[in-house]
Amino acid sequence: MNARLIPAEDDISGRRDADPVRLTFEGRTLTGERGQTIAGVLLANGIQSWRTTSYDRRPRGLFCGIGVCYDCIVTVNDERDVRACQRR
Secondary structure, eight states: OOGGGSOGGGOTTOOOOOOEEEEEETTEEEEEETTOOHHHHHHHTTOOEEEEOTTTOOEEEOSSSSSSSSTTEEEETTEEEEETTTOO
């Protein structure tokens, strides 16, 4: 089971529900929790890839999750090349 699916009241780590946040991705409104990364919100909403390679259009999404690779880059409010795994 994914830890994010455990209700806060059942989580032994003492996690509390965070304030909800909303973001728009390709015209779709997604919900997440304050403090989650953009990649975390996308993944929690079932989106596993959000860009394609320029050469052969292969899907890309989260790969390393720590900002080393460039697979998760997105455009945020007209700012290009934002790493979704690091931006909250």
